[in-house]
Amino acid sequence: MKNGRTGRFSSKLLRTKLKAEDVRKIYLSHTPERMKLLTNVKEVLKWSNATPFRCFGQLGYACCYCDDQYPDPAILKKHTLDAHLNEQNACFMKTRDMTRFYVKVDITELRCKICSNNCDTLDQIMQHLYRDHDKKLFMEVKNYMVPFKFDSDTLKCFICLNKFNRFKALLEHMNAHCRNFVCEVCDAGFITRTSLTNHAKIHATGTFSCKSCDKVFCTLSRKKSHEKYVHGGVLLNKCAHCNESFKDYHKKLKHMLDVHGVEPITLKCHACDRTFTNQKVYRNHTKRDHLMERRYKCTQCEMKFYTSNELKDHSIKHTGVRKFQCDVCLKAYGRKSTLREHMRIHADDRRFKCEHCGMAFVQKCSWRGHMRAKHGEQV
DSSP: OHHHHHHHHHHHHHHHHSOHHHHHHHHHHTSOHHHHHHHHHHHHHHHBOOEEEEEEETTEEEESSSSOEESSHHHHHHHHHHHSTTOOOOGGGGOOOTTSOOEEEEOTTOBBTTTOOBOSSHHHHHHHHHHHSOOOOOTTSOOOEEEEOOOSSSOBOTTTOOBOSSHHHHHHHGGGTOOSEEOTTTOOEESSHHHHHHHHGGGOEEEEEOSSSSOEEEEHHHHHHHIIIIISOOOOEEOTTTOOEESSHHHHHHHHHHHHOOOOOOEEOSSSSOEESOHHHHHHHIIIIISOOOOEEOSSSSOEESSHHHHHHHHHHHHOOOOEEOTTTOOEESOHHHHHHHHHHHTTOOOEEOTTTOOEESSHHHHHHHHHHHHOOOO
16 A cells, blocks of 8 residues: 555656646647647637638638628728637638648737737747747647738738739738748748649649540649530639629629629739739739740740740741641641731731821731831831
8 A cells, every 4th residue: 555655646746847848748749730720720819819811702801700701801800800709610610621721811910919019920929929928829830820911002912022913813922931831843832731732733744635625735733624624514703793603704704794783803014004804814914024934945946935835836937847828829837827817918908007198908017117118107
C-alpha cells in the first residue's frame, strides 16, 4: 500500500513539475490539424472585428452565415457584426475536406475587441491575442485565412497595392502572398493543397484527345475543361436575379438588360483609355498590351507571341507551306485569312474608302498608301 501511494504521489508530483510550455507541446501533439485550423479561425473572429465572407456573387459580397449579399463590403461587415455576433454556424465550419479549406476575411480597420488595439495584418492580431491576452491559438500551423482590405473605391491588394477590376482576379492573386503550398517546378504559391494539385496538371504535357470530337490538347486539364464545357452541356453564365443559365456570356448580359434592366458593367483599363464589357477581353488586353506577356516562343527565331495561334501563323514564314489556294487564279497562301482577303479582289469588294476623294480600295494597305501619297495623312 505504501509503495502504491508513493507511486501515485510521485506521478502527481511529476505532473505538477511539468512546465506550462511542456504541457502545451503535449497538447499540441494530440490535437488534430483540422481542429487547430478551425480554432485559430474561431478565436480571431471572436476576439477581433475581422469578418468572414463566403464569395463575391452577381449581387455582391455574400455573408458566411446567411444568404444575404451586399455590393458594398462595408455594409456586409456591419451586417455580420450586428446580426451574427458570436455565431459559430458559418459555412466554412462545416468543411470536412481540409485540402480545400480556406477562409476569406475582411480585415479593414482591424482591431482587438478586448483592448481596442489596432493591427494591420492577421499575423499581428494573432500574435497580439496570443501574447497579450493568452488566447488559445496554434501559431505553428499554416494560416488558411486570406485577408482583404476594402478601404478605398479601388479593388486592390493591400500587400503589394496591385489593382484589379474583379474580385475573382484579386482572390487568385492572393495565392502569391499566401504560399502555404509551393510548386516545385515553377515556384508558384497556393493557399490550399487542392489548388497546388490542380496547378501541377499544367506541367504534365503530352497528347490528349477529346472523346467527343477530333480536337487534341497538350495538357490533360485543357482536354477535361474542353469536354466539360463544350460537350458536357455546362451553362457557366447564370443570371443572379432569376438563376436562368446561358452558354454564351453576351446572351446573359442581353437577358439581364432586357428582362431585369441591368446595365452591363464597364471595365476601364487602368493603363489606357480603353473600356470593356467582357472581363476575358479586358484581361487579355492587359496581359498582351501592357504586361507584354509572350508565352509562346518561335523555335526558328527570337520572336515571341501571346497566343499559340499567333505562333502558328508566324511559323508559316519559316515552313513556306501554302495550303490555301484560290479557286479562281490558283494563287496559294499560307494563311486562310490571307486567302479570304485575296478573294475580295475577285469579288471587287472595295470596303476601304477615302473620305476626301471617294476612291475605294480592296485592301487596307492600298488605302493607307493612297492616304499618304495623295492626302499626306499618316494612317
